Amino acid sequence: MELGLQLQSHASAHRIHNVFDDGGYKELLLLELFNLSKAGDRAGNDALDVHGREYEIKTVARISARGERKRSLSVTTEHTLTLENIERYRKVHLWIIAVFEQSTPEVIYEISPARLERDYFSKWEERLLKQIESHREGGARPHLNNPKIPLSYVERWGVEVWRSDGDSQMELPVQVRTGLEEAQNLPG
Template structure:
């Protein structure tokens, strides 16, 4: 039996020693988190928290729980929030952009999507918002119907077994959002 043998030269290396001053960054982080907490974002650095903080602040919204709708306003109207990254995780500028939906999109998700007041779709170029759109569920109805037709086809094929039928993350092109929604930020010059 062979086991792991630690190379001798690793034992002789000095431990990792901090050499930089992170206190200015920590102070910035604490300020961001303080503001995020006001909007119910409990970790501004996880899962799009910074982007959500900007959207919650811009539109005076509160973040909802992880499951279901994303945000609520003072009139208790609920919103679906989607963010789109212009730059890929490898640092490349994307040629075409689309909005992702749900990893396992079901009829229940579609009904929830129909019931929100608005969708807010924000395109980010790294840390900066590039464009923010609002789009009504009524404007998204062609997509909802398309997904329901695909689900119906899958349901016909999978009648036995009782498994929940779903679509794997259908996307909506940003072009569709721009054509059928309204750009709300930055506002057009008067």
């Protein structure tokens, strides 16, 4: 229990108020590795860097809730994705996507919103606009139910900034800086 209390104390300093719920540990790890701070608004983007740029952080679980290794992986978005969510996604500096095998990071990618625009954001927006056109007064607010981005897309178009070598020690600064520079220079 002492380890849990120490971890929660450290997480609280990063504004993660329950490190054991809703991916708190994984988020804490990524905030630390990328020298980011947690953004304050639950409905907004996830993190900020020292320059005030916003980041979307996504974690992908390699192992299912039943303890089985998943055959294919994808990045989840929002339970109820709206036009407002898409606009917010477009404005972030980068997406940071980390694949975890239980509590251990396996690989971390960065991908620019420009790389997600054509194949995801604009298509989601088109689907939502069609819903809005046919939306009746008093019905549910038009939204998409958690559209996903295949991890294979991120692997192809993103920048891998870190991969586990089996060592529990994580040294990231050089790879992260290089990855950030590469991701910023990727053509849209």
